[in-house]
Amino acid sequence: MNAPDVLALSGSALWRQKRRTLLSLLGVSIGVAAVLLLTSLGEGARLYVRGQFETLGTNLLAVLPGKTETTGSMPGFVAGVPNDLTLADAEALRRGMPAARHVAPVALGNETVSRGERSRQVLVAGSTAEFQPIRSIEMRTGSFLPELPWDRGAPVTVLGSKLADELFDGEQPIGQVVRIGSWRMKVIGVLKEQGMHLGIDMDEAVFVPVTTAMRMFNRSSLFRVVFTIGARADIDAAQKRCTEILVARHGEEDFTLITQDSVMDALSSILTMLTVALGGIAAISLAVAGLGIMNVMLVSVSERIEEIGLLKAVGAGRAQILSLFLAEAVMLSLLGGLIGLGLGFGLIKLARVIFPVFPATAPPWATVAAVTVSVIVGVFFGVLPARRASRLDPVAALQRREA
């Protein structure tokens, strides 16, 4: 028996039981569609996060004091700081790295901000004017930190949008004075709403000149130095140069360099895992659909015992009977898989219409895997019924007995 004949015979059997065939197809297609939809949500999350990162500005490089082994972890929390990362280090980096477009030191601390009766515990970020282009910060009113020599402080501050609203409650904040800890600072600007940037709620933070912050918190070390590199291609060279400069100054590599890419890669791989996990969960429904196919095929074998006996009587061997019934199961699962693809892509399109910001996209591997797995499911769950059919005794089968 050649392949087209097998397909024609099996196909006619499926066609004969339209409702049953349709239900099995539906089972498989829902499974495949679920795999596509869930993985596309995971993939969408990954792309969304990647997009968020890219709006932060690409070509970002950050130096942190202390050496961590895990370069991919969220930056910032390093136990035990062997050597300070000082303002002088930042200055040296600015001078020694022509490839750096903007360099900004960052000092961080928590302090109470108050105006009259109102006070809030907030994150205080000390930096310089150059922090603005690095983080693409936009202003609601006023201006960002002024251009000052880095080692000069100034009693000025820029407020996050939400904080400004809370402290001033509709009043014009520019030119007014707030207290940060025991420091009196003049408000020179309010940020536009920024949302969360890498775990920092910019809307509830205040910015002050870096030296002011370091004095405020009595710190000698920076939280980090961030800079942008002119061209993406120069990042590796910049990383190397940066390491050279700091090792020369510190005598050892007691700092950590983080590129935006490495952070993004780490997050990306986490989200890919999530996508795979979601796909795995959806695959359970595919397995259930496989059981459905098996059930349908077992019923089909029981119903067509006579036909199997006849096929044997006219000379069909075991392998031929097996291939006929296996072909039926695989046709069900493959066809169901293809319908599921259509259904899945339709749902993804719909998801994108409903949530336009969220780039739901089925990863290509999931598309291939969903269809492949559905065929494997067909074979796996089709083998048992097909074997049962192929092993029937012809005499018994012709008398509609299974023994």
Next chain:
Amino acid sequence: MIRLEGIWRTYSVGGRDLHALAEIDEHIETGEHVAIMGPSGSGKSTLLNIIGCLDRPTRGSYVLDGREVGKLDEEELALVRRETIGYVFQAYHLVPRLDATGNVELPLTIASVPRAERKQRVAAALAAVDLSDRATHRPNAMSGGERQRVAIARATIMQPGVLLADEPTGNLDRNSGQQVLELLDQLNKEGLTLVVVTHDAEVARRADRVILLEDGKVARRMPGAALTNLTEALRGVSAEGHET
């Protein structure tokens, strides 16, 4: 030629051996027309199934066209059935979802005969049973007689040497039955070895030779023309004792 020697077919039922056939020795010549008769449970169908290679003897030797087939495995037996044996059943056993053409074509499909040749041979076979105008009808749109003629076309499409018929007229009215029997006679005249299992003396009388089975043993052999009816033939056995 069919040569059965010392054929036993034993079933184990509840730990006890049940002999459906016991010590059958029988030769059927090529082109011979043989009827197997006997009361129900006498082993007629079992014998036919063994001749048709659907079943294997528990003991004994079965030589078909010079080849020992009694010990072949399942796959080899399938091949023997495909090439040399045609089967006609009382219940027709047509595949309901296939039309007459599709049913007659089945053995050719299984034997991987090329499509073009298949179409040609099926058309000729349907013409031979006078059903060309029913080629695209499904079994449920045909009369019993027509169905059985489709089954005969299917049984002969591979040009087998042996045609086996198990109660071929059992489900048919007199008229259609007659038509089917004439068709079988004609095929026999064209050289096909024909073995018919029947309980109908009228069917058996057409045979060259009648084998009477009782309790799995050959009770009597007689020329078809000498048969009056089953009861009498068997009464003759008890009067004469077992012939061999």
